[in-house]
Each structure stands twice: as C-alpha cells, then as structure tokens.
C-alpha cells in the first residue's frame with residue numbers, strides 16, 4: 001500500500017493564519033498577548049523549539065520574551081521569577097520548557113504558573129481538565145499529534161490506537177485526548193513486554209520515546225496511520241547532523257497508510273498549537289478581568 005504523508009507545515013500554516021486574526025481582534029480590544037518562555041540550561045531540543053516559537057510568535061504578531069537560566073539555578077530563584085511574571089499584567093502566557101535539571105521540582109514549578117497564564121495546560125489543575133473532557137487548551141504536542149490523526153479522516157470512535165511512551169507532557173495527554181474522542185487506547189512504555197505485539201494491532205500508532213529507529217516496518221499494521229513525535233539529533237558518518245524521529249521512515253512509509261515526516265510533521269503543528277493556546281489564554285484573561293472591571297479602555 002502506498003502511503004500518504006501528513007504535512008505538518010500545511011496544517012500549521014492554516015492554524016497560524018487563524019491565530020493571527022484572533023491576535024488582531026485581541027489587540028483591538030486592548031489585550032496584546034505576550035508569551036514568556038523559561039528555559040533552564042542548554043538542551044538542544046529546547047533550543048530548536050524556542051527558536052521556532054520566536055519565529056512563529058513574530059508571524060502571529062504575539063510578543064515573545066525568552067528567559068534562559070543557568071542549569072545550577074535554585075528552585076526559589078525560579079519560583080520568584082515565575083511569581084514576577086504572574087504579577088505582571090503585560091505577560092499573558094508562560095511556558096516552562098522541559099526537561100529541567102534533576103535538582104529542580106518540575107511539578108512545583110509548573111504549579112507556580114498561574115492557571116490563567118498556563119498556555120500548555122500543564123498546571124496540575126489544568127491537566128485535570130482533560131479528564132473532564134474539556135479539550136480546548138491542552139499540551140501542545142499532544143494536541144498537535146491528535147490533530148494530525150484527524151487529518152487522515154479516520155473516525156476516532158472505536159479506533160484501535162497504540163501510544164508508545166507515557167510521559168507527562170506527551171504520551172499520557174495523548175491517551176486522554178484520544179479516550180475523550182472515543183478511541184480504544186493502549187499505552188506502551190519501557191516495561192511493556194512485547195511492543196511489537198501491541199503496535200502491530202494499531203490502526204493508529206503514536207510514537208513518543210526519543211529513540212531513532214525504534215519502530216520498524218514489521219511492527220506496523222499495513223495501512224495504519226503512524227504519527228512520529230520523536231525529535232532526535234543524529235550524527236551521520238560524515239559528521240553532519242540531522243533531525244530524525246523514532247520511526248524508521250523509509251521502511252515504514254512503504255506499508256503505512258499515512259505517516260508524519262520528521263522534520264515537517266508534528267513539530268510545526270506543536271508550535272502552531274502553542275500560538276493558538278497563547279491566544280486562548282489571553283482571551284480567558286480578558287474575559288475574566290472584564291467580568292470584574294468592565295472593558296479595557298484605549299491608552300490604559
């Protein structure tokens with residue numbers, strides 16, 4: 001069966017155009033969205049992501065500020081920085097880039113971000129909304145991955161889906177989003193006894209592990225939709241570097257019904273979802289403060 005490639009750049013461009021219009025409306029109403037990114041230490045996948053956030057925020061006309069802290073920063077210093085952003089009315093969105101060094105508590109940092117400014121939906125209170133089937137704003141990569149599956153036109157109700165990887169930010173939220181849409185979901189991880197037995201049953205296979213070449217053609221059901229979330233920088237024999245996913249693209253593309261490329265698949269849609277979330281967050285704040293104080297006035 002010949003595969004169809006799911007082009008994330010096309011999906012992202014459409015999403016970003018819509019977001020740009022909403023930014024203009026917000027600005028006209030006196031609310032200019034501003035997104036602040038917090039990174040701790042040097043992580044190459046984070047640097048790549050933040051670069052693309054900056055570029056896309058520019059395209060959507062969302063203000064963007066990047067804060068980079070050294071890897072040995074203390075929890076209290078980061079908490080103080082987050083509290084400052086919570087209190088700053090110009091900041092409408094905060095994203096904490098993952099991972100953070102082991103000496104820091106990611107959950108405490110995430111919980112410090114005000115839920116109205118939590119543009120990834122990763123505050124413990126926000127992520128709980130997914131369990132209640134409130135799906136408007138959720139973790140960007142998970143939302144992007146499910147959006148790409150929807151592009152295939154496959155009905156999600158009753159679909160056999162396998163998710164490989166169960167991290168807080170990707171695998172688990174994907175499983176909850178899919179359950180909310182009625183899919184039958186199996187979640188695999190490093191303790192799963194025979195990954196191929198599960199993956200071969202899937203009509204849709206999501207892979208978010210961080211291991212290049214983990215999924216090969218024998219592990220995929222012919223005609224399945226394969227959503228490759230992995231972002232791995234590999235060094236080729238000539239010492240040049242390349243970004244690849246977790247799926248062995250060349251072999252799997254021959255039997256899959258649909259497949260997302262890396263780069264050009266989930267990544268661009270993730271960035272576009274973040275911009276959309278930034279607008280949803282600013283809109284929620286506008287509504288909240290207007291319900292208390294009335295509409296914003298020009299020049300204030």
Ligand SMILES: NC(=O)C1=CN([C@@H]2O[C@H](COP(=O)(O)OP(=O)(O)OC[C@H]3O[C@@H](n4cnc5c(N)ncnc54)[C@H](OP(=O)(O)O)[C@@H]3O)[C@@H](O)[C@H]2O)C=CC1
Pocket residue numbers: 045141164165166167168169170171188189190191192195208209210211229230231232266267270
């Ligand atoms: N495209 C995008 O927008 C994004 C891409 N990524 C990429 O996705 C990948 C995963 O990211 P993230 O979820 O943050 O990573 P984590 O390292 O937090 O999680 C990896 C997951 O894979 C599981 N795992 C490890 N080895 C195996 C194995 N052999 N078989 C099955 N499962 C295994 C782990 O299970 P256990 O916990 O049990 O060990 C864990 O649940 C990375 O390549 C990352 O760069 C991440 C975020 C966004």
Ligand SMILES: Nc1nc(=O)c2c([nH]1)NC[C@@H]1CN(c3ccc(C(=O)N[C@@H](CCC(=O)O)C(=O)O)cc3)C=[N+]21
Pocket residue numbers: 045046048049052095096097098099120140141169231243262263264265266267268270271
């Ligand atoms: N709190 C948090 N949320 C995240 O969602 C998160 C994170 N931390 N930490 C880092 C990972 C990684 N990640 C990427 C998202 C998009 C691209 C991306 O835009 N990729 C493009 C460009 C690749 C290229 O230019 O080579 C593509 O795949 O086509 C990459 C990586 C989000 N992550």
